[in-house]
Amino acid sequence: MSDPAVPRRPTLDLRSLTPARVALGRSGASVPTKALLDFTLDHARARDAVHAAFDAPRLVVELRALGLVVTEARSRAVDRRDYLRRPDLGRQLDAESAELLARGASGPCQIAVVIGDGLSAAAIHAHAVGLLKHLLPLLKEAGDVAVGQIVVASGARVALGDEIGAILGARMVVTLIGERPGLSAPDSLGAYLTFAPKPGCTDAERNCVSNIHKAGLSYQEAAFKIAWLVREGLAREVTGVALKDESGDRAPRRIGTALPE
Structure with a gap:
């Protein structure tokens, strides 16, 4: 009883x-x-989010208004139907985009940011700019992390950031992408961080900060976690299973500070 x-x-x-x-x-x-x-209703919203059109030109305008260097690119998926049926094509740049990025690369950089529609363009439209407004000051406040170029990618899967980061010579790529819509969150944003990006990287080599939306992780909380992982990842030269998120335990260390013995 x-x-x-x-x-x-x-x-x-x-x-x-x-x-x-x-x-x-x-x-x-x-x-x-x-x-x-x-x-x-929630099922319909999730389905609509998957098929919604990605307004990349509008996003580019909003980002450039913040004084950022932005380039458009797209994957080898020619349309949304192709994207959903062939996930492999969403992980590869089309030839024109690869050539454009190679011409515009200005040499090695610490961070490249890729913003891709993923499985929810609605998430990018709703949250990408707001998150960046919180994230960029955190990366700059210590004066040790510089963002090279921002790429807005259409028809993107997470791994598309690996090829983009390699072309731009980035030590780390941060990919902001629309997550698979759920019945309670059709506009959830995820951030994936990969050190030494190159084609063929696995998910075990990435860190992820997910569930960024109105009823989930706030921009401020997500930006702090991402900035912490960026600094620690660059300092330790690793991301993924070898880098545990301890952002809640201590303040981030400046890059170049030696790790304790």
């Missing part, structure tokens, strides 16, 4: 703590009409 002195919290309380579908109730053998309609 349960202890009568311990107050019971109704299951409905969980609904104030999570967007997950809990305590929906029941109507006969099914869920109530409102719960069914809410599910159908």
Whole structure:
């Protein structure tokens, strides 16, 4: 028997703590009409996010208004249907974009930032500029991290940043990309960091800061984590499984500071 002195919290309380579908109730053998309609609406929003058009030119204008050097590129996926059916094409630059980036490369740089539509262009439209406004000052405040070039990539998968970073001679690439839409977050943004980017890098060589959206990780929190991982990754010359996110434990170290023995 349960202890009568311990107050019971109704299951409905969980609904104030999570967007997950809990305590929906029941109507006969099914869920109530409102719960069914809410599910159908969220499913439609997620599906629409996957197929939404990516307005790369508008994003380029917004980024250049911040004084940033921005270049457009695209993958070998010729359209959205091609992108969804052939993930491999989204990991490779088309020949024209590769040539354009090679001509515009100004020599080795510490950081290249790639902004790709991924599986949710809505996430990029909603959050990419806002996140960068918080991130860039954090990278500059210690005076030790310089962003070389920003590339807006259409039809992009995460690994497209590896080829872009290699062409630009970046020590690290930070790829901001729309994540696979969920039923509670069709506009979630993810940031992937890869040291020494080159074609063929695996996911084990990356760090990821995900779930950046209105009801998830805030711009301020995400920017702090990303800046910490950038500084530590450059200092240790590694990302991925070898770099644990300890941003909540201590302040980031300046690049060039020796690691403790």
